[in-house]
Amino acid sequence: MNRSERKAKSKGTEAQGETYILRLFMADNESNSRQALENLERLQETHLKMPHKKEIVDVLEDFQMALENNVLVTPCLILASPLPKVTVFGNLSDTEKVLAALRLT
């Protein structure tokens, strides 16, 4: 986690100006997945001022996407662009951590 934070800080500036692609993998409507979606939506409002794209994948419906993205756990948020790719496991309840991981601090 520390490593992710450090990485996010050092490379954060490069991300400016590019389109953000966020992919959230969830499992149907189980509580963690619902919480993750809610948390992500809140973040969108408060922190994602730049143009961005949000994709929601239900692994139970599209396992192929999970397979392609090597998603073993849910919920799982992937910052697909700009590179480097970042993965965040969990219901995204720790806003600070999520922002740090997504290079948004």
Added chain:
Amino acid sequence: MAKRTRSEETKNPTIKARELPKVATGIAGLDDVLHGGFPAGRTTLVSGGPGTGKTIVGMEFLYRSAVNGEPGIFVTFEERAEALRKNTLSLGWDLAPLEKDGKFFLFGAHVDPQAAISGDFNVKGLLAIVEGKAKSMGAKRIVIDAVDVLMRIFDDPVRERNELYALHDWLNDHEMTVVLTVKTSAGGDIMPRYEFLDYMADCVIQLDQRVIEQVLTRRMRVIKYRGSSYIHKEHPFIITDNGVNIIPVSTVELQHKALGPKVSTGHHRLDTMLDGGYRRASCVLLSGTPGTGKTTLANTFVAAACERGEKVLYINFEESGEAMVSGMLSAGIDLRPALRDGKLRLMTAAPEAMGAEEHLFQALRAIEAFQPDHVVLEAMSSCNRMGTKQAAYEYLIRLVNACKEEGLMMILTNQTAGFKNENEITGMDMSSIIDTVIFLRLIDIGGEINRMLMILKSRGQKSSNQYREFLITDKGIDVLDVYVGGGGVLTGAARQEQEAKEVLDARRKRLEIELREHNIKRKRAEMEAEIARRKAELETAEAELKALQLDEGLVQEGRDIRGRMRDEDANSLRLKKRVLPRKERGTRLKEGTK
């Protein structure tokens, strides 16, 4: 071996087969140990330290399933899929066509170590992938390799446990036959945080690898099997270019073939001593100190058997094939034709080269491939160098048992220090499975070393219990009677000397008898001659006497005549003539005649 155990499994339906559906493991020997296979629709845990073969066990199960048309999913958390494909190919298992046909799915499930963690999550992603794939392939078999690596992301023993139980329940609900592998610490104990897996799984198999006296030894043991019996023992196993080979330590009764007909030892005198020869399906031990001729005796049989068209597998731990062949040539035994005709196969290896299990596997595989009539093993004593004495013992026992079950005759040679009892001769307690023991020894008499041979034991046949002199000439072996006179057993020059002495003694005696007979004859002749001489003397004497008497008679007659004539004259003059001497004498004579 591998084929045999698998076919046995189908031949004898296992004890608990009706109670618990099982899935054949496809791993040589494992179905025997598990009395049928893995529990169908349930979880089997395979635990072991690094490098113990967990992945290969899982891979072989799925590979063989897929080859037989049963699709399976292999999830690995530790190795990259590409690396695993390559490793698998090195075992001769090509996954590519199976993957193409949808019979095999290899999923390199990598947990991003750089992933940030924010809040709660679970392994639904994995389950979704497995479920999706299983559905599309129709797979009911899954291997989850190194599940502990996945669990590390939870970084909390309680959550790990909950997730594993959830995973387990999900797999069970989906009636998947699961092999779960988990690493244990080097000591072989499962790590405390994964101990619960032993309770969770229905079948627990522990793999272990140890280096004992510089030899790597692999063992497997079934810790538990819910609802099923299994062989409660530690089984050796090896990993070869053919996959995992478990050599079940059998608990079932021995199924030895009865001793078969006689088969010539290659030497007529020895055949006679053994009442016809060795017996098929028997185990013959040739025991003796170095240089007593064990190899030569064994090869006398080998050459003869090969000449009869029988096949011999010669396992040699003592010397190279070349060395043995040339060594035998100097003893007048030519093994080259047998080798050329493919009747004799030499299998040489240093005992230290591999573990006892590997040796056993190689031997059993050679027997299966070559289908020999007889097996020679040289030498029991060198088997100890495979590792421990126990390992050597197991190797020998199982090899002999395998031969007996196949009805093969086996010759074991063994180098001993002395001989007081059979255990000392065999070096280990194997007397129950050895049928014939030929003991060879050197004896030192009269400053000369000679070879001796004795049949110590020969089950199911009459045999000579006498020592014989055993000669190795440049025309092969020979067995000679030994001198068994008053001074004990004698061989070699001492025997020859003794024999010569006897000949001389006999001749001397004969001469003496002749001499005495001659003497008697001569004495009798002398006696007879004496008698004849004496008789002659007597006769002479008698003749002389007669002559004398005759003379005397004539004289007397003349006198008488004269006397009468005088008497007639002197009657008238008697008184007067009495005083005269001549007259007196004449009177006396006259009186004597009266």
